[in-house]
Amino acid sequence: MTDYNFAYLDEQTKRMIRRAILKGLAIPGYQVPFASREMPMPYGWGTGGVQVSAAVLTPEDTFKVIDQGADDTTNAVSIRSFFERTAGVETTTDTSAASVIQTRHRIPEEPLKEDQILVYQVPIPEPLRFLEPRESETRKMHSLEEYGLMHVKLYEDISRHGHIATSYAYPVKVEGRYVMDPSPIPKFDNPKLGDMAAIQLFGAGREQRIYALPPYTQVVSLDFEDHPFEASKADQVCGLCGAEDSYLDEVIIDDAGGRLFCCSDTDYCLGRRNAGHQGSSLPGNEVAA
Amino acid sequence: MTPLLSVHGITKHYGTHIGCADVSFDLYPGEVMGIVGESGSGKSTLLNCMAGHLAPDAGAVVFDTRTDGPKDTVTMSEPERRMLGRTDWAFVHQHARDGLRMGVSAGGNVGERLMAVGERHYGDIRNRATDWLDRVEIDAGRVDDRPTTFSGGMQQRLQIARNLVTGPRLVFMDEPTGGLDVSVQARLLDLLRGLVRDMGLSAIIVTHDLAVVRLLADRLMVMKSGRVVEAGLTDQVLDDPQHAYSQLLVSSVLQV
Amino acid sequence: MIELKNVSKTFTLHNQGSAIIEVTNDVSLKVSAGECVALTGASGAGKSTLMRMIYGNYLSQAGEIRIGDVDLVRAEPREVIALRREILGYVSQFLRVVPRVPTLEVVAEPLRAIGIGAEEAEERAQSLLAQLNIPQRLWSLSPTTFSGGEQQRVNIARGFAHSYPAMLLDEPTASLDATNREVVLSLIEAAKARGAAIIGIFHDEAARARVCDREIDVSRFTPKAAA
Numbered sequence: 001m002t003d004y005n006f007a008y009l010d011e012q013t014k015r016m017i018r019r020a021i022l023k024g025l026a027i028p029g030y031q032v033p034f035a036s037r038e039m040p041m042p043y044g045w046g047t048g049g050v051q052v053s054a055a056v057l058t059p060e061d062t063f064k065v066i067d068q069g070a071d072d073t074t075n076a077v078s079i080r081s082f083f084e085r086t087a088g089v090e091t092t093t094d095t096s097a098a099s100v101i102q103t104r105h106r107i108p109e110e111p112l113k114e115d116q117i118l119v120y121q122v123p124i125p126e127p128l129r130f131l132e133p134r135e136s137e138t139r140k141m142h143s144l145e146e147y148g149l150m151h152v153k154l155y156e157d158i159s160r161h162g163h164i165a166t167s168y169a170y171p172v173k174v175e176g177r178y179v180m181d182p183s184p185i186p187k188f189d190n191p192k193l194g195d196m197a198a199i200q201l202f203g204a205g206r207e208q209r210i211y212a213l214p215p216y217t218q219v220v221s222l223d224f225e226d227h228p229f230e231a232s233k234a235d236q237v238c239g240l241c242g243a244e245d246s247y248l249d250e251v252i253i254d255d256a257g258g259r260l261f262c263c264s265d266t267d268y269c270l271g272r273r274n275a276g277h278q279g280s281s282l283p284g285n286e287v288a289a
Numbered sequence: 290m291t292p293l294l295s296v297h298g299i300t301k302h303y304g305t306h307i308g309c310a311d312v313s314f315d316l317y318p319g320e321v322m323g324i325v326g327e328s329g330s331g332k333s334t335l336l337n338c339m340a341g342h343l344a345p346d347a348g349a350v351v352f353d354t355r356t357d358g359p360k361d362t363v364t365m366s367e368p369e370r371r372m373l374g375r376t377d378w379a380f381v382h383q384h385a386r387d388g389l390r391m392g393v394s395a396g397g398n399v400g401e402r403l404m405a406v407g408e409r410h411y412g413d414i415r416n417r418a419t420d421w422l423d424r425v426e427i428d429a430g431r432v433d434d435r436p437t438t439f440s441g442g443m444q445q446r447l448q449i450a451r452n453l454v455t456g457p458r459l460v461f462m463d464e465p466t467g468g469l470d471v472s473v474q475a476r477l478l479d480l481l482r483g484l485v486r487d488m489g490l491s492a493i494i495v496t497h498d499l500a501v502v503r504l505l506a507d508r509l510m511v512m513k514s515g516r517v518v519e520a521g522l523t524d525q526v527l528d529d530p531q532h533a534y535s536q537l538l539v540s541s542v543l544q545v
Numbered sequence: 546m547i548e549l550k551n552v553s554k555t556f557t558l559h560n561q562g563s564a565i566i567e568v569t570n571d572v573s574l575k576v577s578a579g580e581c582v583a584l585t586g587a588s589g590a591g592k593s594t595l596m597r598m599i600y601g602n603y604l605s606q607a608g609e610i611r612i613g614d615v616d617l618v619r620a621e622p623r624e625v626i627a628l629r630r631e632i633l634g635y636v637s638q639f640l641r642v643v644p645r646v647p648t649l650e651v652v653a654e655p656l657r658a659i660g661i662g663a664e665e666a667e668e669r670a671q672s673l674l675a676q677l678n679i680p681q682r683l684w685s686l687s688p689t690t691f692s693g694g695e696q697q698r699v700n701i702a703r704g705f706a707h708s709y710p711a712m713l714l715d716e717p718t719a720s721l722d723a724t725n726r727e728v729v730l731s732l733i734e735a736a737k738a739r740g741a742a743i744i745g746i747f748h749d750e751a752a753r754a755r756v757c758d759r760e761i762d763v764s765r766f767t768p769k770a771a772a
Binding site: 317320475476478479482486503504507508521522523524525528529531532533536537540 | 556557558559560597601602603604622623625626641643644645646657658
């Protein structure tokens with residue numbers, strides 16, 4: 001363990017990132033610039049999230065990483081082993097046992113608690129970026145609360161698809177002030193952003209921005225009066241655990257086009273199965289095709 | 290009567306070069322004023338100073354706001370000035386692509402100003418956008434098409450619709466007919482004339498085309514080297530110019 | 546209604562060696578409501594120039610031109626525009642319109658400008674166009690493509706659409722056939738009868754004799770041996 005600083009980054013860098021995090025918590029939804037470091041992984045693999053995690057981890061923490069809800073995908077496994085090696089912290093896949101959870105594109109199904117921190121990996125932190133390419137202009141729009149453009153995006157959605165077709169990275173307004181990109185989580189997760197007991201931190205490595213939601217922050221998804229926000233998911237039941245209320249992944253299971261809907265949150269699904277819940281697709285429960 | 294816009298001693302330097310110097314005038318509700326002069330005469334600098342796109346070195350641009358009466362827009366806070374830019378003011382660029390969002394549908398382009406002032410009902414926004422497309426003679430069936438698929442004249446009309454949807458009281462126009470075919474120009478001029486009359490708009494039009502100001506403007510200001518050399522009633526300045534430069538300008542126009 | 550006091554006008558040609566041309570000097574005249582006055586004098590004597598000065602189209606260097614309460618020599622552009630919209634009409638020899646605007650709208654426009662509804666304005670325009678024998682099939686077309694005589698009649702219809710209390714007529718009957726000439730003269734007589742003060746230039750002596758109460762020879766205002 002003498003080969004590395006605790007959690008890879010040097011203390012000065014971690015202090016710099018913590019200052020950005022504290023500023024972000026003080027101004028919920030505001031994007032704080034920070035001096036993002038080169039990390040031993042490519043951009044797009046969670047360099048922002050990893051730096052934020054490194055800055056908040058203590059030796060006593062228990063760490064969990066999920067990628068699209070799963071603990072067992074490449075990205076999740078690599079980051080987990082990275083911190084096992086560089087910080088020597090305990091790791092877990094159990095949502096309730098973790099004190100710091102780094103996530104890519106999901107919020108765990110199980111409600112988080114006050115002593116937990118949720119760290120999001122963010123590819124593009126600027127919600128206005130797709131319509132306004134100038135950074136100088138988007139900053140001004142944030143500072144002057146000129147958010148009409150955000151609704152132009154939703155307007156375009158409805159005019160093209162008949163409904164708001166944005167299904168992930170759905171923009172939200174924080175405490176009635178800043179419009180924020182919640183990272184590419186499905187809009188099903190949007191209602192969980194608001195009034196959450198845990199601290200939520202967002203890190204964008206390539207774009208060099210950190211933003212945050214302190215516990216119990218008001219977060220409202222943008223919409224139109226005649227096209228209200230809806231937290232949608234696939235209209236199915238988990239084939240493994242039978243859950244009706246969790247976000248589902250659609251998995252192709254054979255060459256004949258067979259499909260399985262199952263919880264994207266693997267820990268939640270396993271917990272339910274251990275508690276005796278069963279879905280229709282478990283061996284022995286298959287419905288004849 | 291209170292002037293809608295009262296400009297006092299607007300001066301803008303670019304280093305040692307004079308952009309415009311000591312320009313003053315009053316514009317009353319319903320008046321259309323033309324600013325003419327050759328390239329580099331400072332007319333665009335003046336327009337940008339008045340519209341809040343450029344900060345003048347000296348002078349005041351006092352606008353008669355709906356809520357607080359006359360206020361200097363040069364010294365007012367930026368949010369307040371930008372709010373004016375979305376509500377009571379409109380700016381029509383010479384090149385439609387500078388004034389439109391080319392990646393957004395025609396309806397979205399027109400609706401943006403409505404959404405910017407807090408309109409949150411999709412159906413209403415769309416109806417008003419469609420109504421405005423009709424008023425600028427764009428087929429309502431094209432409400433979901435992007436302006437990239439429009440002709441130059443249609444783009445310019447879309448830009449006008451996008452600007453006028455919030456019912457502004459003052460429109461700044463920078464060479465609104467520049468770069469268009471003459472037949473398209475005529476149609477646009479006719480449209481602008483009708484809108485100015487029906488909405489009681491005041492407008493300031495910068496152009497180098499004397500035919501445009503003769504048809505649209507009540508009053509004319511002739512600029513040269515950053516200064517106003519002559520001002521007055523449009524037909525009087527054009528038919529009986531007093532200043533040497535105005536005489537040269539008028540006599541230089543080719544007769545058709 | 547129309548009163549000129551000691552009005553003078555010079556042209557300074559800055560780009561031609563600053564030549565100064567004195568056109569009219571010390572003009573004083575007065576036209577009352579219901580009166581029609583003809584300006585006479587040889588070609589080049591300054592009849593049209595004087596008309597344009599009275600309309601505010603040419604800038605006078607000295608004196609006073611009062612139309613109602615407004616002094617045109619000193620008035621702000623917006624005052625001149627209001628005056629031309631409400632009080633002072635002008636029928637010139639040439640039609641100047643936005644291309645593509647239908648004839649009916651061209652004629653109705655002065656009425657629309659003073660706030661009269663589209664329907665009422667168009668009715669008035671239709672009756673004038675019919676009176677001046679412009680075929681109905683042309684009403685929806687732009688007058689820019691019309692013959693010279695038709696354009697002139699459209700111009701007259703436009704000039705008489707609104708009942709201006711003061712009117713300036715520059716050769717209103719020139720190049721019209723007998724029928725249309727008669728229509729125009731009756732329009733002038735009707736305007737006089739409702740109390741309009743009119744100044745006109747008529748080369749047509751019979752027409753002048755019929756509608757005009759007085760003649761003013763403008764050559765007496767021409768500066769003697771100046772140029």
